[in-house]
Amino acid sequence: MAEPANTKPNSGMPPPRGPWAILWLRLRKNKLAMSGGFILVVLYLLSSFGGFIAPYGMNDTNKYTVKYGPMLFGGYTIEKTGDILAEDENFEEILLPSYVRKWNWFSGGIHFHDTNRNFSLRPHVHPLKEYESWDEYGEMEYLLAEDRSRSIPIKFFVQAKEEHEVFSLCGFFRVFGHTHLMGIDASDIPKEPNIHAGLFILGTDILGRDLWTRILYGGQVSLSVGLIGIFISISIGLFIGGLAGYFGGFWDFLLMRLVELLLAIPGLYLILTLRYALPNDLTSRETYIMIVAILAIVGWASTGRMIRGMVLSLRESEYALAARSLGGSSLRVILRHLLPNTASIVIVTATLYVPYYILGEVALSYLGFGITEPDASWGLLLKDCQVTEVMKYNPWLITPGFFIFLAVLAYNFLGDGLRDAADPRAFLGASRNHED
């Protein structure tokens, strides 16, 4: 009955850990990195189940609810300011009302009382009433404000009339259904003229679409662009870097000059040029794949060079020498012995590079070369903010920017944490500080 020595309970010594376990242990101690990771998990879950969480469909335009403010933060009320004397078609004088609309912070919007002003655990929204407001130049403007005398309950697991996507992984593997996590039941909306209702948590855009819905759907593109892009560029980088580092000499020279060539080209302009060269009759989904491909084709160079450096030094290590002297083919040595040893670095780089892909997609869509209407991406949503008026009068339309900021920051925190954790010179814990 001989037990293997290393499984024998040992006097207080922890069992030896593999490199991945060490990485995880170190990472867990880094609060910033862990919170970054947590935010990312939440964002990816939100966007994957976006169709289910969102109260509306991605392109549910509504001409009555244009540019309504975020209900999470308050609501509009209306005040009558005067009357405009005008003439009707029979040249008789009529009075036309003139209103002014006011935003109320944290009053109205999503609230917790029902029509009878009784407290209710169920959140409610007020129905929205449309007013026609005239000015002294005879121009009419529609103003939408809350009808505070009534409340409509927000219901959970609402069934929508039309089928929509409830789950989607990076825009692929889509599952369809009729259920929304929450929303307003159409039967609760008063059937009166000029009365509309909606659950606009973060407000609506210029076409009256719910911004929160658009952000969730947009995340599917903006968040997955980084993952797919980095997968492609790391694959190319590993292949080219591995070849150049292992074989050296002529191949190294050739491939590294290629890398330098790519690095010397200003990325954004190359992307724009490539985008121009693409055919124009692609659907939005094909465009999306193309953007990922373009970003990856531009983005592999620096990764490739880094891998090449790693492989160059690993090539001379004892185990690589041993593998070669045992008759391993070049391909086997590269794939089985050298590249796996670059894994930690590759993961760190990948995490740190994802934000560039996210920002790249944002820039392309913002400039009109990426995702286009009616699809959504965070960059495209920000496009509405190119106009200064939006910043002044409809500032909630920049919320997609906040989500970009959040995602990029989270990736950077996580990447930094991973880099520290994967650093072979660092010891477990923070003992280096004591040595200093």
Add this chain to the structure above:
Amino acid sequence: MNRISRIFPSIPNQPPTLWAPIAILATLLLASGCTSDSPPPKTTTAGANSGDVENQESPSKPRVVRVSKMDRPEEPKPDMSLPVGVPNPPFLGDVSPDAIVVDRTGTYGGDIRYAILGEVESFNPIEPKGATDQEIRALVFSNLVTYNNGKWQAEPSLAKSWEVSDDQLTWTFFLRDGIRWSDGEPLDAEDALFTFNAVFHPQIATSIKDGFKHPVTGELPEVSVDKERNALIFKLKRIDSQFLTHVGNVRLIPEHKWRDHLQENNPTLLQQMNNDVNPKDLVGSGPFMLADYKSGEKIVYKRNPYYWKIDARQQRLPYLDEVIIVLVKDLNLLWQKFEAGELDLFEDVPADHFREAVAMEKAGKASLIRLGVSLNSNWVCFNLHPGKDPDTGEPFVDEAKAYWFNNLDFRKAVNHAIDRDGIKRTAFQGRATAIWSSITPGNKTWFHSGVPKYPYDLDKAKAILDELGWTDRDGDGIREDDKGRKISFSLNTNVENNLRQQVGNLISKDLVNLGLDINFKPIIFNDLVTSLRDSHKWDMILLGWGSGVPPDPANGKNITLSSGRLHAWYPQQPEPATEWEARIDNLMTMMDEELDDKVRKKYYDEVQELIGQNIPILYLIAANSYAAAQEGRIGNLWPSLLRPQMTWNLESLWKYQP
């Protein structure tokens, strides 16, 4: 006098029920205009009482303000008490005995700053290349006949008068005496002859020439000069109602300067006066001369000291010492410059800057001039080209798509399914009007209220398709035609234009509701124009027409005629493809040869009705037009719907001196 008949002078006897709602809307939209020296009445909201809306018995009675209505901005009046000021640099030469007297007053000195989107391609007035070139031509070069944007009519310029023979074929233009070029040389009929010879030169390709060509033979009028009477004589090959417009398109260049560049063979005139011109060489007879040009930055003009118009106090024009045109590429940047006070004028305020403009108006920083419904139209159009690609032998439009698009009932259904009110409320933020023809209600001379209308009615649209047997048989929400093919096609617009992207999105949504499968794809403008004009590889397109000056439909012949290059649904037809297109061609030719505007209007009403009945092109919406000027800076502004909205009378504008 009732107001509506003033707005729609041609249709006073229509039953009011049909057009009254539109009329009242138009009346209300065509609201007050004002010039910067007469600020608008202050707004109602200022100092207004806040009353509870729900409570009708509000304790404080709301103030009543009367709608101030005006058809068009008023002509500015002279003010004899204004200081005269000192022109710097001073005027040279004598006042011509034939000088035009402009009924204005103003103070000399100062500059005006405004911006133009785009870049100068050439200063040469014989062949203006881009839209910018067209617009800046008028500063340096004058024409024989000019167009008054404020009054919407042609008026004399370098020609003091003209005579037409009884057969309408001989036109004699008498030039003013004592006029000088900006270098001091005298200007006479010889210069005019030289210019027209240049335009008519067989080897000089210019779009200006096209208007003079006989529609069938391509012959040009004969030009000669009568030195004794200082007159220019044209002998036409046919009666041309638009001859004055074509003459007005030609801006004179000095013979003494460019004589050597109008060779019989390979004339080099078009290579002159390009955007690398030495400002001294750009000799003209307009109110200003070029002083400095920095590509992509600005154009600076200074006063032409020999200019030949005088004001109500016999002072010579122009009042302004300098004109600075800032060249900007981005509309947002342009607006920001105006908002910061760097620019004096801002033409064509777009819908998404309207609230900022109103805010400036309320703060007393700028005046916003409401000009009414714009003359520019937005439309969608189906590709009806029956041709085949000469390279591949394949049809430009698939057999199935051609089958749908050529079905009039299908186009009717689509027209009924488009919610123009939705487009107005969202993309245009309520400041627009639905249109049913290329002539918008803003063009009071040519607007026709009797064109067929296809108001939004989704049930009706569905019924039309059901009747055709184009129903959804497999339950996927997409209709199939009677041969079982899914009705699926793409809609394109230009990606650079945010507004159009929004409109396109709304339309594709409407058509999805109708049960059609639409792939909406905004693409780059150049690609769009290429596919429209040359490759013909498109299904449905969303674009707009801009209106020319004068706003006469005869100027839109390249759109209306079946042989026109911009005959969107099937351009450059060798023969009119349908009977109604042949009829339209016929009517357009009759319009050209008819001088009575009432008869011409009747002809064009029929053209509009024919297009409305056959709907090869679906007109959608026209935005309201606004112009803004900084408060208390520029005098004598007379804004107009026609472009340029405020700088067309630059010679009589003046700057308030602090």
